[in-house]
Amino acid sequence: MGDYLVLAISCILINNILLAQYLGNCPFLGTSKKMETATGMAMAVIFVLVLAGAMTWVVDTYVLKKFGLEYLRTISFILVIASLVQFVEMFLKKSIPALYAGLGIFLPLITTNCAVMGVCLININEEYSFLQALVASFAYAAGFGLALVLFAGVRERILLARVPRPLQDTSIGLITAGILSLTFFAFKGWV
Amino acid sequence: MAKTIVQEFTKGLWDEIPPFRLVLGLCPTLAVTKTVENGIGMGIATTFVLVGSNVLVSVLRKVIPSKVRIACFIIIIATFVTVVELVMQAFAYPLFLKLGIFIPLIVVNCIVLGRAEAFASKNNFIRSTLDGLGIGIGFTLALAALGAVRELLGSGHLTIWEKPIQVFGPSFQPFTFMIEAPGAFIALGLMLCVMNLLGKK
Numbered sequence: 001m002g003d004y005l006v007l008a009i010s011c012i013l014i015n016n017i018l019l020a021q022y023l024g025n026c027p028f029l030g031t032s033k034k035m036e037t038a039t040g041m042a043m044a045v046i047f048v049l050v051l052a053g054a055m056t057w058v059v060d061t062y063v064l065k066k067f068g069l070e071y072l073r074t075i076s077f078i079l080v081i082a083s084l085v086q087f088v089e090m091f092l093k094k095s096i097p098a099l100y101a102g103l104g105i106f107l108p109l110i111t112t113n114c115a116v117m118g119v120c121l122i123n124i125n126e127e128y129s130f131l132q133a134l135v136a137s138f139a140y141a142a143g144f145g146l147a148l149v150l151f152a153g154v155r156e157r158i159l160l161a162r163v164p165r166p167l168q169d170t171s172i173g174l175i176t177a178g179i180l181s182l183t184f185f186a187f188k189g190w191v
Numbered sequence: 192m193a194k195t196i197v198q199e200f201t202k203g204l205w206d207e208i209p210p211f212r213l214v215l216g217l218c219p220t221l222a223v224t225k226t227v228e229n230g231i232g233m234g235i236a237t238t239f240v241l242v243g244s245n246v247l248v249s250v251l252r253k254v255i256p257s258k259v260r261i262a263c264f265i266i267i268i269a270t271f272v273t274v275v276e277l278v279m280q281a282f283a284y285p286l287f288l289k290l291g292i293f294i295p296l297i298v299v300n301c302i303v304l305g306r307a308e309a310f311a312s313k314n315n316f317i318r319s320t321l322d323g324l325g326i327g328i329g330f331t332l333a334l335a336a337l338g339a340v341r342e343l344l345g346s347g348h349l350t351i352w353e354k355p356i357q358v359f360g361p362s363f364q365p366f367t368f369m370i371e372a373p374g375a376f377i378a379l380g381l382m383l384c385v386m387n388l389l390g391k392k
Contacts, residue, residue: 022218071276073295074273078269079265174377
């Protein structure tokens, strides 16, 4: 049990997917201008990433490794993720319309979110067991959500500040992300 | 279609240079630019995938049904990424190890899918090739520039062909902050600022 807790903490804080592993930065900058979109994106990522982490682990262990097809990993993972996203979208639309209304517009964007694919590959490279992969996927996604929501909060305040013209928008966003990343840097050496 | 063929190529080098003008593909930009060499290696790999997928998409653009086009583009891109992965494993193994999971992640690099969707699916073979080449070289230059700044300040030397060239004297204190994650964000932010200053009057 303790091992899983350590794994979760190290995935959320120490190896934060956005600020320490540099994955998923396009939605990080794209959807962080408003708190609402940021929380929507965070929820959608948590939802899809846990499913994708589990699915790709199963595909990798029981299909690719079993038949010696590791070189097809990239293609099969992206196909699994793309079809999973599509499937989740259709399922939510039919059965849980309330959730779909909240997450709907973010789901197609997740296919090209490198955090999802990245975590699936990390799970395989680290040779996690199924349960570990599940915990790691959830923890990475939670770390993504945490960083995204924190960043959106800061960014809403920046809108009120007077930023020099050449620094506006993405530029100041990146510098803010750098400072935020510095605070997460302090967690290094915890575990 | 007012642009000439030469302009299709050169727009990628300045007017639409990723990741500065088109803010896409940030993850590899931030992650692999610890050294110039990694930046250039990543740039070349991405260029190959861009040109390959642009060519194939533009050739097949009339065959692919528009409803499933994104899925088709992703498969085409993933094929080229697998080619790059295998070639690098065979001929540039140290670089392959350094770039790690960012090689398979070229699949989800928004620049590649963006060019396939926005350009190659609407333009002919020659224009798409030049577009892919231009954007790819622009991306390589941008990665090399960011890598040079970070490596120079972070470790005080530039590594080219695995030979470190000392730029500052021995008394230089490396500014290690620059080769860590926070430095990447801040260096890219400041470079965007410089590009904005140069570009818009």
